[in-house]
Amino acid sequence: MAPKKKLTKPLHLSTVTIAVxxxxxxxxxxxxxxxxxxxxxxxxxxxxRVRLCSGARSDAPLRCFAQTYLLGLTADQQIxxxxxxxxxxxxxxxxxxxxxxxxxxxxxxxxTTATSTYPIQCFxxxxxxxxxxxxxxxFCANSSSEEPFSCFISHxxxxxxxDQLLNLCTENTLIS
Numbered sequence: 001m002a003p004k005k006k007l008t009k010p011l012h013l014s015t016v017t018i019a020v021x022x023x024x025x026x027x028x029x030x031x032x033x034x035x036x037x038x039x040x041x042x043x044x045x046x047x048x049r050v051r052l053c054s055g056a057r058s059d060a061p062l063r064c065f066a067q068t069y070l071l072g073l074t075a076d077q078q079i080x081x082x083x084x085x086x087x088x089x090x091x092x093x094x095x096x097x098x099x100x101x102x103x104x105x106x107x108x109x110x111x112t113t114a115t116s117t118y119p120i121q122c123f124x125x126x127x128x129x130x131x132x133x134x135x136x137x138x139f140c141a142n143s144s145s146e147e148p149f150s151c152f153i154s155h156x157x158x159x160x161x162x163d164q165l166l167n168l169c170t171e172n173t174l175i176s
Contacts, residue, residue: 032056039065044075052079060085067091073104081108089114096120102133110137118143125149131162142171 035053039062044052052061064082068091073081081090093111097120102110110119122140126149131139139148151169160168 031058035059035062038062044079048075048079052083055084057086060087063088064091068094071104077104077108081112084113086115089116093117093120097123100124102137106133106137110141113142115144118145121146122149126152129162131166135162135166139166139170144171147171 032053032055035056036049038059039049039052042049042065052065061082061084064085064087065078067088068078068081071094081094085091090111090113093114093116094107096117097107097110100107100120100123110123113119119140119142122143123136126136126139129136139152143149148169148171152165155165155168158165
């Protein structure tokens with residue numbers, strides 16, 4: 001009996017060690033599960049909780065959701081805004097966007113990928129240029145610094161069309 005205990009215990013530990021190593025290498029953590037279980041206190045369906053927490057790498061989606069809770073958004077709008085959050089930046093961006101003459105859905109499009117409040121700063125800077133509201137939102141949505149707007153303003157007299165200039169200077173986009 002003693003040899004069996006010695007064989008099964010190391011085998012069990014090895015299996016656990018391998019499983020932990022595999023999930024660590026894949027980037028899978030308990031953050032998603034913790035987000036999902038913590039979200040049980042929110043008035044969300046299981047489907048909504050899964051959507052909010054899929055891909056979570058911290059409690060940021062929950063913090064973002066909580067910060068936007070009293071804004072009159074639907075749960076689905078809050079989830080869209082917060083599901084990819086790596087900080088509370090989407091919520092801060094949303095708050096900074098209030099009163100700018102854009103709808104909640106437009107603000108969500110602007111702020112969903114925010115890592116700071118740069119998207120709304122970019123949006124403010126592009127006011128007055130002959131580009132549409134949607135172009136401003138799309139251009140500024142991925143801004144994580146002043147670089148896109150600096151590019152835009154630096155090359156405004158380059159002879160490029162407005163669309164070409166926006167495409168050239170937009171941060172983190174792929175053009176098909």
